[in-house]
Amino acid sequence: MTESKLSTQPYKGTRDFYPDEMQQRRWMFDHLRQVIGSYGYQEYDGPMLEPFELYAAKTGDEIVNEQLYSFVDRGDRKVAMRPEMTPTLARMVAAKGQHLQKPLRWFSIPNLWRYERPQRGRLREHWQLNVDLLGVEGVEAEVEIIQVAIDMMRGFGASPVDFEIQINHRQLMNDVFEQVLKLDASQTKAVARAIDKRAKIAPEAFQTLLSEAGCSPEQIAELENFLTAPLLEIGKICGESQGYKDLIRFFDTVNALGLGPVCRFNTSIMRGLDYYTGIVFELFDKHPDNRRALFGGGRYDNLVGMFGQTQMPGVGFGMGDVTLMDFLKVHGLLPEVKAHVDILVGLFDAEMIVQNQQLARHLRSAGFKVESVLKHQKLGKQFELADKRGIPLVVLQGPDEALLEQVSVKDLRTGAQENVHMENLIDWLQAQLA
């Protein structure tokens, strides 16, 4: 028999969440839910599998061609594992469009799949918070979404100097490409890609990319002029386009709300997804060890309409759990894993299992988180177990205590031990744990 052993490794680019990691994940998501809930957003979810075509149309060539997990099902349907949530959201909204009361404030924390080479901050399966606001045309929607993002970061204890939201406008970029620079379709794509890279490469390398894209020196100069211009100068370069007006109104509002310092206009923010139509933004970590985007999002006014029933404008963003976790680690914002149990009910000897269970039931019904010892071990082992788990209190009833209707309570944090009468036990324990 040369049977090869089954590997215990998780599939490439995926993670096992053992209880400690799961607790961290829960902690993170609970924080997010709390902030989002404070804005009135409701949670939804959809299937992990969708028709392949849902992504083929608008998600972007690279994701569809190279990063989509897809297969043909037993009924010959081409199926994909969701690489992002927004198409599912759009589908769900389109399906019920007329009946949903607008605006919609929805969020979800789906697991998403992309066939990629794993590296820092990127895996094949990740969980991504998606927050979307649908049914609002004006930039007030973007302003609210940005506030949600900022408050989430604050909720984790991040300082405003730790991160920055960079903001651009898709339509503004399109206007510049088409009307000012007069680029054709293929040039537009190459130029957009070059702009996306601009912050990471040398200025000469950027110019080379533009030349390779077929730009004349004049076009390059004009583009440079645009890219480095402050927002207020943009209007002079490409006219008072809708994109320009949106941005002005957006920044006016954001400044009035006191959120200006964390928001910055940046013409380099392009975003890869094809469905964005208006303001786009990314939230960056400013820590030198982790300079990367934590969130990305923007306005997608035509996505719901793709399904042919109703048009519905939308604004939203996604944030990956992997990148958020890196942010929290780098900035020291992850708390110690807290004990999940308040009390261990010890088992004095095997014959006392019923008393042990009764005591544990009594304490649980009073609202404590209680673990009970099910198999007799030496008492030293039982206390050791409690200590290693971080359980603060051990409650034990041996023959001596039972005679007096008492239990012995030891606080492992202080080492203090006391006998407490059953009548006072609940109050006494509550005081200890307060």
Next chain:
RNA sequence: GUGGGUGUAGCCAAGUGGUUAAGGCGCCGGAUUGUGAUUCCGGUAUUCGUGGGUUCAAUUCCCAUCAUCCACCCCA
């Protein structure tokens, strides 16, 4: 998809072409059968990622492969 680094116990690791493969943490057991986090003692690697080759001899050298990390590509 391209280039580079690394694979020795659950984790962190030292090590050498030649008898039994350091050490630390953790885990298990004991000293201490009514009391933990201290101390002491003991136990914890028979595929040194996997397969093949060179050799009298390979954990060590060579090749392949897989995994993992980093950079690129792209993105979250």
